[in-house]
Amino acid sequence: MVNVAVLGYGxxxxxxxxxxxxxxxxxxxxTGEEIQVRYILDLRDFPGxxxxxxxxxxxxxxxxxxxxxxxxxTMGGVGAAYQFTKQALMAGKSVCTSNKxxxxxxxxxxxxxxxxxxxxxxxxxSVGGGIPLLRTIQNSLTAERIQAVTGILNGTTNYILTKxxxxxxDYGEVLKKAQELGYAERNPEADVEGHDTCRKTAILASLVxxxxxDAAKIETEGITGVTQADFDFASKKGLRIKLLxxxxxxxxxxxxxxxxxxxxxxxxxxxxxEDVFNGVLVTGNMLGDTMFYGRGAGxxxxxxxxxxxxxDCARNRGRTVMEGWxxxxxxxxxxxxxxxxxxxxxxxxxxxxxxxxxxxxxxAAASEGILWGKEYGFFTPAMKEKEFDEKCRKLGEMVLSRIxxx
Amino acid sequence: MVNVAVLGYGxxxxxxxxxxxxxxxxxxxxTGEEIQVRYILDLRDFPGxxxxxxxxxxxxxxxxxxxxxxxxxTMGGVGAAYQFTKQALMAGKSVCTSNKxxxxxxxxxxxxxxxxxxxxxxxxxSVGGGIPLLRTIQNSLTAERIQAVTGILNGTTNYILTKxxxxxxDYGEVLKKAQELGYAERNPEADVEGHDTCRKTAILASLVxxxxxDAAKIETEGITGVTQADFDFASKKGLRIKLLxxxxxxxxxxxxxxxxxxxxxxxxxxxxxEDVFNGVLVTGNMLGDTMFYGRGAGxxxxxxxxxxxxxDCARNRGRTVMEGWxxxxxxxxxxxxxxxxxxxxxxxxxxxxxxxxxxxxxxAAASEGILWGKEYGFFTPAMKEKEFDEKCRKLGEMVLSRIxxx
Numbered sequence: 117m118v119n120v121a122v123l124g125y126g127x128x129x130x131x132x133x134x135x136x137x138x139x140x141x142x143x144x145x146x147t148g149e150e151i152q153v154r155y156i157l158d159l160r161d162f163p164g165x166x167x168x169x170x171x172x173x174x175x176x177x178x179x180x181x182x183x184x185x186x187x188x189x190t191m192g193g194v195g196a197a198y199q200f201t202k203q204a205l206m207a208g209k210s211v212c213t214s215n216k217x218x219x220x221x222x223x224x225x226x227x228x229x230x231x232x233x234x235x236x237x238x239x240x241x242s243v244g245g246g247i248p249l250l251r252t253i254q255n256s257l258t259a260e261r262i263q264a265v266t267g268i269l270n271g272t273t274n275y276i277l278t279k280x281x282x283x284x285x286d287y288g289e290v291l292k293k294a295q296e297l298g299y300a301e302r303n304p305e306a307d308v309e310g311h312d313t314c315r316k317t318a319i320l321a322s323l324v325x326x327x328x329x330d331a332a333k334i335e336t337e338g339i340t341g342v343t344q345a346d347f348d349f350a351s352k353k354g355l356r357i358k359l360l361x362x363x364x365x366x367x368x369x370x371x372x373x374x375x376x377x378x379x380x381x382x383x384x385x386x387x388x389x390e391d392v393f394n395g396v397l398v399t400g401n402m403l404g405d406t407m408f409y410g411r412g413a414g415x416x417x418x419x420x421x422x423x424x425x426x427x428d429c430a431r432n433r434g435r436t437v438m439e440g441w442x443x444x445x446x447x448x449x450x451x452x453x454x455x456x457x458x459x460x461x462x463x464x465x466x467x468x469x470x471x472x473x474x475x476x477x478x479x480a481a482a483s484e485g486i487l488w489g490k491e492y493g494f495f496t497p498a499m500k501e502k503e504f505d506e507k508c509r510k511l512g513e514m515v516l517s518r519i520x521x522x
Numbered sequence: 523m524v525n526v527a528v529l530g531y532g533x534x535x536x537x538x539x540x541x542x543x544x545x546x547x548x549x550x551x552x553t554g555e556e557i558q559v560r561y562i563l564d565l566r567d568f569p570g571x572x573x574x575x576x577x578x579x580x581x582x583x584x585x586x587x588x589x590x591x592x593x594x595x596t597m598g599g600v601g602a603a604y605q606f607t608k609q610a611l612m613a614g615k616s617v618c619t620s621n622k623x624x625x626x627x628x629x630x631x632x633x634x635x636x637x638x639x640x641x642x643x644x645x646x647x648s649v650g651g652g653i654p655l656l657r658t659i660q661n662s663l664t665a666e667r668i669q670a671v672t673g674i675l676n677g678t679t680n681y682i683l684t685k686x687x688x689x690x691x692d693y694g695e696v697l698k699k700a701q702e703l704g705y706a707e708r709n710p711e712a713d714v715e716g717h718d719t720c721r722k723t724a725i726l727a728s729l730v731x732x733x734x735x736d737a738a739k740i741e742t743e744g745i746t747g748v749t750q751a752d753f754d755f756a757s758k759k760g761l762r763i764k765l766l767x768x769x770x771x772x773x774x775x776x777x778x779x780x781x782x783x784x785x786x787x788x789x790x791x792x793x794x795x796e797d798v799f800n801g802v803l804v805t806g807n808m809l810g811d812t813m814f815y816g817r818g819a820g821x822x823x824x825x826x827x828x829x830x831x832x833x834d835c836a837r838n839r840g841r842t843v844m845e846g847w848x849x850x851x852x853x854x855x856x857x858x859x860x861x862x863x864x865x866x867x868x869x870x871x872x873x874x875x876x877x878x879x880x881x882x883x884x885x886a887a888a889s890e891g892i893l894w895g896k897e898y899g900f901f902t903p904a905m906k907e908k909e910f911d912e913k914c915r916k917l918g919e920m921v922l923s924r925i926x927x928x
Contacts (some may be wrong), residue, residue, distance in 0.1 A: 135665050135808050145732070146664045146845070240662070246809040248662030255661065256646070256654030258552045259541050259829030326551070385815065388794050402541050402826040403652040403817065409791065410812035420808040423665030439552070 118147065118430040121155040121178040123200055124191035125162065125171065128214050128241070131419025132188050133167055136426070143423070147430045154184060175200055179207055185235075186429045188422055189213040194221050205229040205237060212425035214241035214418050220315035220331045223322065227440035234434050238425035243269060243316040244394050246417025247410040248424070253323055253398065254439060260400030262324045265363040266522075269316040271392035271412045272300045272307040273339050273359045277377075278390045281347050281356070287340065299392055309338035310359065310375045317361040321373045324363060326439075327446035329373065335451045337376040345461060346517055349493035352486055355379045356387045357519060364449075372449040378522040379459055452502040457495055457521040466514040467492035473507050474499075495521065524553065524836040527561040527584040529606055530597030531568065531577065534620050534647070537825025538594050539573055542832070549829070553836045560590060581606055585613055591641075592835045594828055595619040600627055611635040611643060618831035620647035620824050626721035626737045629728065633846035640840050644831035649722040650675060650800050652823025653816040654830070659729055659804065660845060666806030668730045671769040672928075675722045677798035677819045678706045678713040679745050679765045683783075684796045687753050687762070693746065705798055715744035716765065716781045723767040727779050730769060732845075733852035735779065741857045743782040751867060752923055755899035758892055761785045762793045763925060770855075778855040785865055786928040858908040863901055863927040872920040873898035879913050880905075901927065 120136070122129045133153050136143065144150045155178050156162075156170045165171075178184055187204045189211055191197045197218050201211050206229060213219065219226075219239045230237040240250050244267070253262065268274050272294060279290040291308070294300035306312045318331035339359050350357050357377055364372040380387055385407045389395035394412025399405050411417040428437060462470040464487055471480045474496040485494035496504065508515050526542070528535050539559050542549065550556045561584050562568075562576045571577075584590055593610045595617055597603045603624050607617050612635060619625065625632075625645045636643040646656050650673070659668065674680050678700060685696040697714070700706035712718045724737035745765050756763050763783055770778040786793055791813045795801030800818025805811050817823040834843060868876040870893055877886045880902040891900035902910065914921050 139665055139667050139808070142667050143665055247812055248658050251662045252654050252658055255834070256657045256830055257826075258833040259545055259549060259826045261545050261548050385794075388791075400826065402545065402822040404823065406653055406814070406816035408812070408814060411810055416808040417810065420663075420665045420806065424662055427664040428661070 118149055118151045118185055119154045119181070119183045120151060120186045120188060120426060121157065121184050122153055122188045122190060123157045123175070123197070124189070125156050125158040125160070126190065127415050128418050128422065129156070129188065129190035131415040132190060132422045135416065135419045135423040143427060147427050149430065151426060151430060154181070175203070179203055184209055185433060186210045186212065186426050188426060189215055190422065191215070192217070194218050198222055201226055201237070202229060205233055205235060208233045208235050210236040210238070210429035212238045212422050212429065214239070214422055216242035216312070216315045216319060220318045223319065224328045224441065224443055227438065228443070230438070231436045234436060236429050236432065236436055236438050238428060238438055239319070240425050241418045241421035243319050244396055244408065244410070245412040245414065246421050247394060247396065247408050247412065248421070249396055249408055250323060252408070257398065257400055257403070260403055262398060262400050263365055264399040265320055265324060265361070265396065266386065267320070267361045267396035268358055268386055268389045268394055269361050269396070269412065270307055270313045270359060271394060272304065273313070274389065274394070275299050275392045276308070277339060277342065277357055277359065280342070280344065281351070284344060284347070286344055287342065308340055310336045313359060313361050313375045317363060317373055317375055320361070321363045321371055321446065322441040325365060325371055325446045326441045327444045328441060329371065329446045333448055334373045334375060339377055341517060342377055342519070343517060345491050346519060348488060348491065349459060349461060349486065350379060352488070353484070354382050356382060358386060358389070360386070360522070366449060369447070370449045371446045372451070372454070374451060376520060378520050380522040384522065452500065452505070454501050455498045456501060456504070457498050458504060458518045459493060459495055459521060460518045461491060461493045461516045462514050463516065464490050464492050470511055470514050473511055524555055524557045524591055525560045525587070525589045526557060526592045526594060526832060527563065527590050528559055528594045528596060529563045529581070529603070530595070531562050531564040531566070532596065533821050534824050534828065535562070535594065535596035537821040538596060538828045541822065541825045541829040549833060553833050555836065557832060557836060560587070581609075585609055590615055591839060592616045592618065592832050594832065595621055596828065597621070598623070600624050604628055607632055607643070608635060611639055611641060614639045614641050616642040616644070616835035618644045618828050618835065620645070620828055622648035622718070622721045622725060626724045629725065630734045630847065630849055633844065634849070636844070637842045640842060642835050642838065642842055642844055644834060644844055645725070646831050647824045647827035649725050650802055650814065650816070651818040651820065652827050653800060653802065653814050653818065654827070655802055655814055656729060658814070663804065663806055663809070666809055668804060668806050669771055670805040671726055671730060671767070671802060672792065673726070673767045673802035674764055674792055674795045674800055675767050675802070675818060676713055676719045676765060677800060678710065679719070680795065680800070681705050681798045682714070683745060683748065683763055683765065686748070686750060687757070690750060690753070692750055693748065714746050716742045719765060719767050719781045723769060723779055723781055726767070727769045727777055727852065728847040731771060731777055731852045732847050733850045734847060735777065735852045739854055740779045740781060745783055747923060748783055748925070749923060751897050752925060754894060754897065755865060755867060755892060756785060758894070759890070760788050762788060764792060764795070766792070766928065772855060775853070776855045777852045778857070778860070780857060782926060784926050784928040790928065858906065858911070860907050861904045862907060862910070863904050864910060864924045865899060865901055865927060866924045867897060867899045867922045868920050869922065870896050870898050876917055876920050879917055
């Protein structure tokens, strides 16, 4: 018998209890023993809930119960969740979580604590929801030198961009609908400004490099600046606009990590990832591209990933299976030194001035410019970001928007 | 130090040696110790090859070397490969292989031998080539009741079908080109008749059900009967034709397993899997659909999967990590009792007769029939396969072709 405590009986926490209950037979077959939820920690009571009798309000009950070997931290946040996780690991109890914020902020320390106390800190659900991505990178692609990971990691923003494209609707309008459907939160900032994708990028990049990647140092841009006019241009060019997490390990070992909207071709494997789905393309030096696709969020898919972590802990008691990453910090490529091509949009009045600023006397045939209504859009030559930014600074409000080409 | 022997220095075998060599640093980091190829068993000599000095001709050398803990069986076939695998496992040496024929035929026995001798029989490369599929089902989707697996598992036939569709070319013509490019073998039977997909289906179905699935009992149909006229119909209907492996676990625990060409909509996630790529859709009761996509064959992707198995063995010495499946045989659904809709093609002369045979007096508006040139194609109502077959038998040569709708 493996005894489990669930911290937080919200969406994911109640999902974990449901998955462990509904697939009990399957799970005990896989684990070799029964997994039982002994405690559910929450501030609230849940009268009438089938697990009502497991609800407790004091974390110390869990901490002091020597028979609890696995704790599911499904509270969220970086306050109490951080304290409880540390205490559990220090008591030799494995912790499984979907809390990407905590993993991105304190993962290095918590992984080290787990190793020190011969238990596990597992967080499959923190990136890609139900898509089994982290364990695959850690345990399956072990013979590969992973060169790049390119992913759509946030369902909310992917839903918004998909609807903007398909329904020719404006950002604000689609956001409102997404909020009504429960796909976006009332305060959507963490999603639409790219912070959620940034945290997931930090976790993935840490796992790929084996070093600590500070989320705060990842260049992050959200989707609030993407307009219907940008989709007009994209559709005329056979391109899609996606909020991507781009991770590349350069030959010299430096790490490139960027979160931003990108233009990609319709043939790109990630172009077909629509609505709330997530997709992740992993590039290895032997394997080439492999893609993983599925539900990146949602109660049961996320809970299924947490439950898989619980099973992994149960199968590996006293054994740290998650190698994770070291305290050494990964060296990041300075994105300002990076060469990219950009799409730039301006008004038809300024078309000549803006295009010339990027192409000079070279003539603009190579810019593939398009005029529609009062809009003019074109591609710049490949140039360093710092040069691009400098030109944009000089052009001021004449540049209405710009998006990188993948 | 982990000492490895590679049996067979052909495409995959030499790939394994190359991957272990080129990614040595990465791999020893992941494994915690160095992995070294001590022997390469082959009938030939390889003068000038950098590993020339490791080549041996006598398997007993390997068997009797107590320091060899892992053997890579990359010989193929079910003769010597079977004997060597059994002997290695009985000596407590783990075996990693890409040999789907052997796994499909003797996997049950070999898995039991590995468990008995506290070592491993691993075969990630046998299904989906470089796509990490088996380990994911075994170790990541552990909290799921897997309800279905639908896959494009053979790159050769997918290449042929893709070219037939895109280039409006005939089967024979495309096959010849595929042979010239090395995508199809000179004797293409195993691929085009569906046998290769059938073996992979048996392995996947065994893993999903935890029971033995006999490949010989899986309804298997290849692509040799698919014509350009069928693609004409499909394209007019916005459908694709793919050779699919279809695995379903019914509510009563019975297993449906079929290999055949299917018509699927352009929106189906597998519709975008083109050329030599493989794609597999796994449906779990909590997770919904998750898709895995990548190179299903090729020297280095396949070798990377074998090498990942070697690393898994090295990390788990003395411990059987592959649960596999039991000797109990899975009960198969009788496909003749299954209800499906079919597309049927006939000549314009016989259109009325053939359509009426399936739709009777009901009128044929529901058949969505199309006439083009001298061809007529339509859909049947949902009906049991045995009834469908009986009607086709009566209609004889009037039925030019038929393909199931997914």
